[in-house]
Amino acid sequence: QTSAAHEKYPAWSPDAKTIAYFSDASGEYQLHIKPQDGKGEVKTFKLNGTGFYAYPKWSPDSKKINFTDNGRNLYILDVSSGAINKIDADELYVRGPFRDMSGDWSPDSKWLAYTKITETQFKRIYLYSVDQQKSTVLTDGLSDASEPVFDRGSKYLYFFASTDAGPVINWFDQSN
Numbered sequence: 001q002t003s004a005a006h007e008k009y010p011a012w013s014p015d016a017k018t019i020a021y022f023s024d025a026s027g028e029y030q031l032h033i034k035p036q037d038g039k040g041e042v043k044t045f046k047l048n049g050t051g052f053y054a055y056p057k058w059s060p061d062s063k064k065i066n067f068t069d070n071g072r073n074l075y076i077l078d079v080s081s082g083a084i085n086k087i088d089a090d091e092l093y094v095r096g097p098f099r100d101m102s103g104d105w106s107p108d109s110k111w112l113a114y115t116k117i118t119e120t121q122f123k124r125i126y127l128y129s130v131d132q133q134k135s136t137v138l139t140d141g142l143s144d145a146s147e148p149v150f151d152r153g154s155k156y157l158y159f160f161a162s163t164d165a166g167p168v169i170n171w172f173d174q175s176n
Helices: none
Strands: 009-011 018-023 031-034 043-046 053-058 064-069 075-080 084-089 102-105 111-117 121-127 135-136 144-150 157-162
Touching: 009 053, 009 157, 018 053, 053 102, 064 102, 064 157, 111 144, 121 157
Parallel strands: 102 144, 121 144
Antiparallel strands: 009 018, 018 031, 031 043, 053 064, 064 075, 075 084, 102 111, 111 121, 121 135, 144 157
């Protein structure tokens, strides 16, 4: 409710202490983190992406936030240090203002599952290791995979995949 500012995409931290959101109060969009009770100082983080941002998602330990920009880039912010790392980017641009690339954080906050649109026009699922700062592809790219979610014990990753859609959707679609 800041006058003369556009504030959007609020996300409540898992520890219920703060709310993250994007605001253009400074003239350019920044990520803001504000105490949930409205008291105290607002932390702001300068962003270097393509200008517009969406879908902030907190890690379960409330120490990191991932988000995307309108250039289809995926970032992780370390809240205590303020460091922002670009994790990955779609290989193809799809229509629409934003694409929610992130799927789910592991319960221990050490892994982020996300999707990436590759040159085949399919989404593939990747796992990003926070400790190693490295992504590993999980799906083969022969089907469109989406919505990865960890189980509570971090033993399994569930996701959807269309493995037989090609001949059904389009007569000459080779996507199956």
